Amino acid sequence: xxxxxxxxxAAVLAFSIVAVFFFFSIxxxxxxxxLGQVQMDNHIIANTQNETGTNxxxxxxxxxxxxxxxxxxxxxLFSAVAGVIMIFRRVKE
Amino acid sequence: xxxxxxFIAVVVMVFIGLYAVMFRRNLIKIxxxxxxIESGINLFLITLGYREGGxxxxxxxxxxGTAYPEQMVLPVPQxxxxxxxxxxxxxxxxxxxxxxxxxxxxxxLDVRKIRRxxx
Amino acid sequence: MTEMxxxxxxxxxxxxxxxxxxxxxxxxxxxxxxxxxxxxxxxxASGCALLLVAYSSRWVFKxxxxxxxxxxxxxxxIGFITVALLxxxxxxxxxxxxxxxxxxLFGTTPATGSTLADFNTGGVLxxxxxxxxxxxxxxxxxxxxxMAYASSVKEWGQ
Numbered sequence: 001x002x003x004x005x006x007x008x009x010a011a012v013l014a015f016s017i018v019a020v021f022f023f024f025s026i027x028x029x030x031x032x033x034x035l036g037q038v039q040m041d042n043h044i045i046a047n048t049q050n051e052t053g054t055n056x057x058x059x060x061x062x063x064x065x066x067x068x069x070x071x072x073x074x075x076x077l078f079s080a081v082a083g084v085i086m087i088f089r090r091v092k093e
Numbered sequence: 094x095x096x097x098x099x100f101i102a103v104v105v106m107v108f109i110g111l112y113a114v115m116f117r118r119n120l121i122k123i124x125x126x127x128x129x130i131e132s133g134i135n136l137f138l139i140t141l142g143y144r145e146g147g148x149x150x151x152x153x154x155x156x157x158g159t160a161y162p163e164q165m166v167l168p169v170p171q172x173x174x175x176x177x178x179x180x181x182x183x184x185x186x187x188x189x190x191x192x193x194x195x196x197x198x199x200x201x202l203d204v205r206k207i208r209r210x211x212x
Numbered sequence: 213m214t215e216m217x218x219x220x221x222x223x224x225x226x227x228x229x230x231x232x233x234x235x236x237x238x239x240x241x242x243x244x245x246x247x248x249x250x251x252x253x254x255x256x257a258s259g260c261a262l263l264l265v266a267y268s269s270r271w272v273f274k275x276x277x278x279x280x281x282x283x284x285x286x287x288x289x290i291g292f293i294t295v296a297l298l299x300x301x302x303x304x305x306x307x308x309x310x311x312x313x314x315x316x317l318f319g320t321t322p323a324t325g326s327t328l329a330d331f332n333t334g335g336v337l338x339x340x341x342x343x344x345x346x347x348x349x350x351x352x353x354x355x356x357x358x359m360a361y362a363s364s365v366k367e368w369g370q
Contacts, residue, residue, distance in 0.1 A: 033145035061168045152322070
Protein backbone atom coordinates (compact mmCIF):
# COMPACT_ATOMS: atom_id res chain seq x y z
CA UNK A 1 0.00 0.00 0.00
CA UNK A 2 2.88 2.33 -0.68
CA UNK A 3 1.13 4.59 -3.15
CA UNK A 4 -1.96 4.82 -0.93
CA UNK A 5 0.09 6.06 2.03
CA UNK A 6 2.00 8.49 -0.16
CA UNK A 7 -1.29 9.87 -1.44
CA UNK A 8 -2.64 10.31 2.08
CA UNK A 9 0.49 12.10 3.25
CA ALA A 10 0.36 14.45 0.24
CA ALA A 11 -3.31 15.21 0.89
CA VAL A 12 -2.72 16.00 4.57
CA LEU A 13 0.24 18.23 3.68
CA ALA A 14 -1.75 20.21 1.09
CA PHE A 15 -4.67 20.56 3.51
CA SER A 16 -2.49 21.95 6.30
CA ILE A 17 -0.65 24.43 4.04
CA VAL A 18 -3.98 25.83 2.77
CA ALA A 19 -5.25 26.00 6.36
CA VAL A 20 -2.26 28.08 7.46
CA PHE A 21 -2.66 30.51 4.54
CA PHE A 22 -6.39 30.90 5.17
CA PHE A 23 -5.92 31.50 8.87
CA PHE A 24 -3.34 34.21 8.49
CA SER A 25 -5.37 36.11 5.92
CA ILE A 26 -8.34 36.59 8.25
CA UNK A 27 -6.59 39.41 10.07
CA UNK A 28 -6.22 41.49 6.91
CA UNK A 29 -9.98 42.02 6.46
CA UNK A 30 -11.60 44.99 8.21
CA UNK A 31 -12.83 44.25 11.75
CA UNK A 32 -16.40 43.01 12.14
CA UNK A 33 -18.73 46.02 12.26
CA UNK A 34 -16.24 48.72 11.40
CA LEU A 35 -16.63 49.60 7.75
CA GLY A 36 -14.55 52.19 5.96
CA GLN A 37 -15.72 54.20 2.97
CA VAL A 38 -19.00 52.91 1.55
CA GLN A 39 -20.24 55.57 -0.86
CA MET A 40 -22.36 53.39 -3.16
CA ASP A 41 -24.40 51.84 -0.34
CA ASN A 42 -24.93 55.20 1.39
CA HIS A 43 -26.30 56.59 -1.87
CA ILE A 44 -28.56 53.57 -2.33
CA ILE A 45 -29.98 53.76 1.22
CA ALA A 46 -30.52 57.53 1.07
CA ASN A 47 -32.23 57.60 -2.34
CA THR A 48 -34.30 54.40 -2.42
CA GLN A 49 -37.64 55.97 -1.66
CA ASN A 50 -37.67 58.74 -4.24
CA GLU A 51 -35.92 56.93 -7.09
CA THR A 52 -37.49 53.51 -6.81
CA GLY A 53 -40.66 54.08 -4.84
CA THR A 54 -40.42 51.15 -2.43
CA ASN A 55 -39.73 50.89 1.27
CA UNK A 56 -37.58 47.79 1.04
CA UNK A 57 -33.92 48.45 0.30
CA UNK A 58 -32.95 44.85 -0.41
CA UNK A 59 -35.74 44.27 -2.98
CA UNK A 60 -34.85 47.55 -4.67
CA UNK A 61 -31.24 46.42 -5.01
CA UNK A 62 -32.20 42.93 -6.25
CA UNK A 63 -34.75 44.04 -8.85
CA UNK A 64 -33.92 47.63 -9.74
CA UNK A 65 -30.34 48.66 -9.14
CA UNK A 66 -28.94 45.20 -9.95
CA UNK A 67 -31.72 43.63 -12.00
CA UNK A 68 -29.33 42.10 -14.51
CA UNK A 69 -27.96 39.71 -11.89
CA UNK A 70 -31.51 38.54 -11.18
CA UNK A 71 -31.97 37.83 -14.88
CA UNK A 72 -28.87 35.61 -14.82
CA UNK A 73 -30.11 33.84 -11.70
CA UNK A 74 -33.50 33.12 -13.30
CA UNK A 75 -31.66 31.63 -16.27
CA UNK A 76 -29.63 29.36 -13.98
CA LEU A 77 -32.77 28.13 -12.21
CA PHE A 78 -34.42 27.43 -15.56
CA SER A 79 -31.44 25.49 -16.90
CA ALA A 80 -31.17 23.43 -13.70
CA VAL A 81 -34.83 22.36 -14.00
CA ALA A 82 -34.29 21.55 -17.69
CA GLY A 83 -31.24 19.46 -16.81
CA VAL A 84 -33.05 17.46 -14.10
CA ILE A 85 -35.99 16.67 -16.39
CA MET A 86 -33.64 15.66 -19.17
CA ILE A 87 -31.63 13.30 -16.94
CA PHE A 88 -34.73 11.38 -15.85
CA ARG A 89 -36.41 11.08 -19.22
CA ARG A 90 -36.04 7.33 -19.67
CA VAL A 91 -37.82 6.44 -16.43
CA LYS A 92 -41.37 6.96 -17.66
CA GLU A 93 -43.29 3.74 -17.86
CA UNK B 94 -9.18 39.02 18.30
CA UNK B 95 -12.75 39.19 19.57
CA UNK B 96 -13.81 41.22 16.58
CA UNK B 97 -12.75 38.55 14.07
CA UNK B 98 -14.91 35.69 15.38
CA UNK B 99 -17.41 35.50 12.45
CA PHE B 100 -14.53 35.24 9.97
CA ILE B 101 -12.95 32.45 12.01
CA ALA B 102 -16.34 30.66 11.89
CA VAL B 103 -16.31 30.97 8.08
CA VAL B 104 -12.82 29.43 7.87
CA VAL B 105 -13.84 26.56 10.17
CA MET B 106 -16.90 25.82 8.02
CA VAL B 107 -14.86 25.84 4.81
CA PHE B 108 -12.35 23.46 6.31
CA ILE B 109 -14.96 21.04 7.61
CA GLY B 110 -16.42 20.92 4.09
CA LEU B 111 -13.00 20.52 2.50
CA TYR B 112 -12.17 17.66 4.85
CA ALA B 113 -15.42 15.90 3.90
CA VAL B 114 -14.66 16.29 0.17
CA MET B 115 -11.06 15.09 0.36
CA PHE B 116 -11.08 12.30 2.89
CA ARG B 117 -14.43 10.52 2.72
CA ARG B 118 -15.43 7.62 0.50
CA ASN B 119 -19.22 7.80 0.31
CA LEU B 120 -20.59 9.91 -2.54
CA ILE B 121 -23.40 11.40 -0.44
CA LYS B 122 -20.90 12.62 2.14
CA ILE B 123 -18.90 14.34 -0.59
CA UNK B 124 -22.05 16.11 -1.81
CA UNK B 125 -22.84 17.22 1.75
CA UNK B 126 -19.29 18.59 2.03
CA UNK B 127 -19.78 20.74 -1.07
CA UNK B 128 -23.00 22.11 0.45
CA UNK B 129 -21.21 23.00 3.68
CA ILE B 130 -18.56 24.95 1.73
CA GLU B 131 -21.32 26.92 -0.01
CA SER B 132 -23.00 27.73 3.31
CA GLY B 133 -19.72 29.03 4.66
CA ILE B 134 -19.27 31.35 1.70
CA ASN B 135 -22.83 32.71 2.08
CA LEU B 136 -22.09 33.49 5.73
CA PHE B 137 -18.93 35.33 4.66
CA LEU B 138 -20.84 37.49 2.21
CA ILE B 139 -23.36 38.56 4.84
CA THR B 140 -20.83 39.38 7.56
CA LEU B 141 -18.92 41.67 5.20
CA GLY B 142 -21.75 44.18 5.29
CA TYR B 143 -22.48 44.68 8.97
CA ARG B 144 -22.43 48.01 10.73
CA GLU B 145 -22.12 48.37 14.48
CA GLY B 146 -25.59 48.76 16.07
CA GLY B 147 -27.38 48.75 12.73
CA UNK B 148 -30.94 47.94 11.70
CA UNK B 149 -32.28 46.32 8.54
CA UNK B 150 -32.45 48.65 5.48
CA UNK B 151 -36.27 48.73 5.41
CA UNK B 152 -38.28 51.88 6.02
CA UNK B 153 -41.59 50.26 7.03
CA UNK B 154 -41.92 50.45 10.81
CA UNK B 155 -38.47 51.85 11.43
CA UNK B 156 -37.94 52.75 15.11
CA UNK B 157 -38.32 56.53 15.19
CA GLY B 158 -35.17 58.54 15.58
CA THR B 159 -32.65 56.42 13.68
CA ALA B 160 -30.41 58.41 11.34
CA TYR B 161 -30.85 56.50 8.18
CA PRO B 162 -27.72 56.34 6.07
CA GLU B 163 -25.46 55.98 9.08
CA GLN B 164 -27.22 53.28 11.03
CA MET B 165 -28.46 50.87 8.41
CA VAL B 166 -26.78 47.66 7.36
CA LEU B 167 -25.53 47.56 3.74
CA PRO B 168 -28.10 46.05 1.34
CA VAL B 169 -25.85 45.03 -1.57
CA PRO B 170 -24.15 41.96 0.05
CA GLN B 171 -27.60 40.63 1.01
CA UNK B 172 -28.67 40.77 -2.65
CA UNK B 173 -25.54 38.87 -3.71
CA UNK B 174 -26.20 36.23 -1.03
CA UNK B 175 -29.73 35.65 -2.39
CA UNK B 176 -28.31 34.89 -5.83
CA UNK B 177 -25.69 32.60 -4.33
CA UNK B 178 -28.26 30.57 -2.39
CA UNK B 179 -30.32 29.95 -5.54
CA UNK B 180 -27.22 28.87 -7.45
CA UNK B 181 -26.40 26.45 -4.62
CA UNK B 182 -29.86 24.88 -4.87
CA UNK B 183 -29.50 24.40 -8.63
CA UNK B 184 -26.06 22.76 -8.35
CA UNK B 185 -27.26 20.48 -5.51
CA UNK B 186 -30.25 19.27 -7.57
CA UNK B 187 -28.04 18.33 -10.53
CA UNK B 188 -25.44 16.62 -8.32
CA UNK B 189 -28.04 14.46 -6.58
CA UNK B 190 -29.59 13.40 -9.90
CA UNK B 191 -26.21 12.22 -11.15
CA UNK B 192 -25.55 10.34 -7.88
CA UNK B 193 -28.89 8.52 -8.30
CA UNK B 194 -27.86 7.43 -11.81
CA UNK B 195 -24.49 6.21 -10.61
CA UNK B 196 -26.13 4.13 -7.90
CA UNK B 197 -28.51 2.47 -10.37
CA UNK B 198 -25.70 1.53 -12.71
CA UNK B 199 -22.98 0.36 -10.33
CA UNK B 200 -24.92 -0.81 -7.27
CA UNK B 201 -22.53 0.84 -4.83
CA LEU B 202 -21.70 4.35 -3.65
CA ASP B 203 -18.03 3.81 -2.83
CA VAL B 204 -15.83 6.17 -4.81
CA ARG B 205 -12.83 3.82 -4.95
CA LYS B 206 -14.90 0.95 -6.34
CA ILE B 207 -16.57 3.04 -9.02
CA ARG B 208 -13.19 3.97 -10.41
CA ARG B 209 -12.07 0.36 -10.80
CA UNK B 210 -15.09 -1.15 -12.59
CA UNK B 211 -14.53 -1.24 -16.29
CA UNK B 212 -17.54 -2.26 -18.35
CA MET C 213 -42.69 6.05 -2.24
CA THR C 214 -45.49 4.46 -0.25
CA GLU C 215 -48.32 6.53 1.10
CA MET C 216 -48.86 7.43 4.72
CA UNK C 217 -51.73 6.61 7.11
CA UNK C 218 -55.02 8.46 7.35
CA UNK C 219 -53.92 10.63 10.27
CA UNK C 220 -51.01 12.06 8.30
CA UNK C 221 -53.22 12.68 5.27
CA UNK C 222 -55.78 14.58 7.36
CA UNK C 223 -53.19 16.83 8.96
CA UNK C 224 -51.59 17.50 5.56
CA UNK C 225 -55.02 18.44 4.20
CA UNK C 226 -55.40 21.00 6.97
CA UNK C 227 -51.89 22.47 6.82
CA UNK C 228 -51.54 22.82 3.04
CA UNK C 229 -53.84 25.85 2.44
CA UNK C 230 -52.27 27.79 5.32
CA UNK C 231 -48.77 27.23 3.97
CA UNK C 232 -49.72 28.31 0.45
CA UNK C 233 -51.51 31.40 1.78
CA UNK C 234 -48.51 32.39 3.89
CA UNK C 235 -46.17 31.96 0.93
CA UNK C 236 -48.40 34.05 -1.34
CA UNK C 237 -48.48 36.77 1.32
CA UNK C 238 -44.68 36.86 1.41
CA UNK C 239 -44.55 37.12 -2.40
CA UNK C 240 -47.21 39.83 -2.65
CA UNK C 241 -45.76 42.13 0.04
CA UNK C 242 -42.19 41.92 -1.22
CA UNK C 243 -41.77 45.66 -1.59
CA UNK C 244 -42.84 46.50 1.97
CA UNK C 245 -41.59 43.84 4.36
CA UNK C 246 -38.62 41.44 4.11
CA UNK C 247 -39.36 38.80 1.51
CA UNK C 248 -39.98 38.88 -2.19
CA UNK C 249 -40.20 36.42 -5.04
CA UNK C 250 -37.52 33.88 -4.17
CA UNK C 251 -38.31 33.54 -0.49
CA UNK C 252 -42.08 33.20 -0.93
CA UNK C 253 -41.60 30.73 -3.77
CA UNK C 254 -39.47 28.52 -1.54
CA UNK C 255 -42.19 28.53 1.18
CA UNK C 256 -44.94 27.48 -1.28
CA ALA C 257 -42.68 24.79 -2.77
CA SER C 258 -42.09 23.31 0.67
CA GLY C 259 -45.87 23.20 1.19
CA CYS C 260 -46.17 21.25 -2.06
CA ALA C 261 -43.40 18.91 -0.90
CA LEU C 262 -45.51 18.21 2.22
CA LEU C 263 -48.33 17.14 -0.08
CA LEU C 264 -45.91 14.92 -2.00
CA VAL C 265 -44.78 13.10 1.12
CA ALA C 266 -48.25 12.53 2.62
CA TYR C 267 -49.82 11.13 -0.54
CA SER C 268 -47.37 9.04 -2.50
CA SER C 269 -45.45 10.47 -5.42
CA ARG C 270 -47.20 8.09 -7.83
CA TRP C 271 -50.60 9.53 -6.85
CA VAL C 272 -49.44 13.12 -7.43
CA PHE C 273 -47.63 12.22 -10.66
CA LYS C 274 -50.74 10.61 -12.10
CA UNK C 275 -52.63 13.87 -11.70
CA UNK C 276 -49.97 16.46 -12.51
CA UNK C 277 -47.66 15.63 -15.36
CA UNK C 278 -44.49 17.62 -15.40
CA UNK C 279 -45.24 19.09 -18.82
CA UNK C 280 -47.90 21.33 -17.31
CA UNK C 281 -45.58 22.52 -14.58
CA UNK C 282 -42.85 23.23 -17.13
CA UNK C 283 -45.32 25.38 -19.09
CA UNK C 284 -46.18 27.22 -15.88
CA UNK C 285 -42.52 27.95 -15.27
CA UNK C 286 -42.03 29.25 -18.79
CA UNK C 287 -44.95 31.65 -18.29
CA UNK C 288 -43.16 33.11 -15.27
CA UNK C 289 -39.89 33.53 -17.17
CA ILE C 290 -41.64 35.17 -20.16
CA GLY C 291 -43.45 37.56 -17.82
CA PHE C 292 -40.16 38.62 -16.23
CA ILE C 293 -38.52 39.31 -19.61
CA THR C 294 -41.62 41.16 -20.86
CA VAL C 295 -41.57 43.57 -17.91
CA ALA C 296 -37.87 44.21 -18.49
CA LEU C 297 -38.39 44.88 -22.21
CA LEU C 298 -41.31 47.19 -21.48
CA UNK C 299 -38.85 49.20 -19.42
CA UNK C 300 -36.69 49.46 -22.54
CA UNK C 301 -39.65 50.65 -24.64
CA UNK C 302 -41.03 53.22 -22.24
CA UNK C 303 -38.00 54.69 -20.58
CA UNK C 304 -35.00 53.98 -22.80
CA UNK C 305 -33.16 51.80 -20.25
CA UNK C 306 -33.28 48.00 -19.96
CA UNK C 307 -35.02 47.21 -16.61
CA UNK C 308 -36.08 50.83 -16.30
CA UNK C 309 -38.70 51.58 -13.69
CA UNK C 310 -41.38 53.27 -15.77
CA UNK C 311 -44.19 53.04 -13.22
CA UNK C 312 -42.59 54.85 -10.29
CA UNK C 313 -43.81 58.44 -9.87
CA UNK C 314 -46.48 58.24 -12.58
CA UNK C 315 -50.22 57.92 -12.04
CA UNK C 316 -50.61 54.36 -13.34
CA LEU C 317 -50.99 51.09 -11.47
CA PHE C 318 -48.33 51.10 -8.74
CA GLY C 319 -47.30 54.69 -8.99
CA THR C 320 -47.34 56.68 -5.76
CA THR C 321 -44.11 57.60 -4.03
CA PRO C 322 -43.86 57.07 -0.27
CA ALA C 323 -42.83 59.87 2.07
CA THR C 324 -39.21 59.84 3.10
CA GLY C 325 -38.29 58.37 6.45
CA SER C 326 -40.21 55.89 8.53
CA THR C 327 -43.68 55.37 7.02
CA LEU C 328 -46.54 52.92 7.30
CA ALA C 329 -46.90 50.33 4.55
CA ASP C 330 -48.77 51.45 1.43
CA PHE C 331 -49.46 48.71 -1.08
CA ASN C 332 -49.84 51.06 -4.00
CA THR C 333 -46.15 51.98 -4.11
CA GLY C 334 -43.31 50.21 -5.79
CA GLY C 335 -43.31 50.88 -9.48
CA VAL C 336 -42.56 47.81 -11.55
CA LEU C 337 -41.30 45.74 -8.61
CA UNK C 338 -44.51 43.88 -7.55
CA UNK C 339 -45.01 42.61 -11.11
CA UNK C 340 -41.48 41.24 -11.16
CA UNK C 341 -42.09 39.68 -7.73
CA UNK C 342 -45.12 37.78 -9.03
CA UNK C 343 -43.29 36.54 -12.14
CA UNK C 344 -40.27 35.30 -10.22
CA UNK C 345 -42.51 33.75 -7.53
CA UNK C 346 -44.43 31.69 -10.11
CA UNK C 347 -41.16 30.59 -11.69
CA UNK C 348 -39.62 29.46 -8.41
CA UNK C 349 -42.77 27.59 -7.29
CA UNK C 350 -42.99 25.63 -10.52
CA UNK C 351 -39.25 24.98 -10.73
CA UNK C 352 -38.77 23.63 -7.21
CA UNK C 353 -41.95 21.54 -7.35
CA UNK C 354 -40.84 19.90 -10.61
CA UNK C 355 -37.41 19.05 -9.21
CA UNK C 356 -38.83 17.38 -6.09
CA UNK C 357 -41.59 15.55 -8.01
CA UNK C 358 -39.33 14.10 -10.70
CA MET C 359 -36.70 12.93 -8.23
CA ALA C 360 -39.27 11.34 -5.90
CA TYR C 361 -41.02 9.55 -8.76
CA ALA C 362 -37.77 8.25 -10.24
CA SER C 363 -36.69 6.73 -6.94
CA SER C 364 -39.93 4.74 -6.58
CA VAL C 365 -39.84 2.99 -9.94
CA LYS C 366 -38.33 -0.46 -9.57
CA GLU C 367 -36.30 -0.61 -12.72
CA TRP C 368 -35.54 2.05 -15.25
CA GLY C 369 -36.41 0.68 -18.65
CA GLN C 370 -35.18 1.69 -22.02
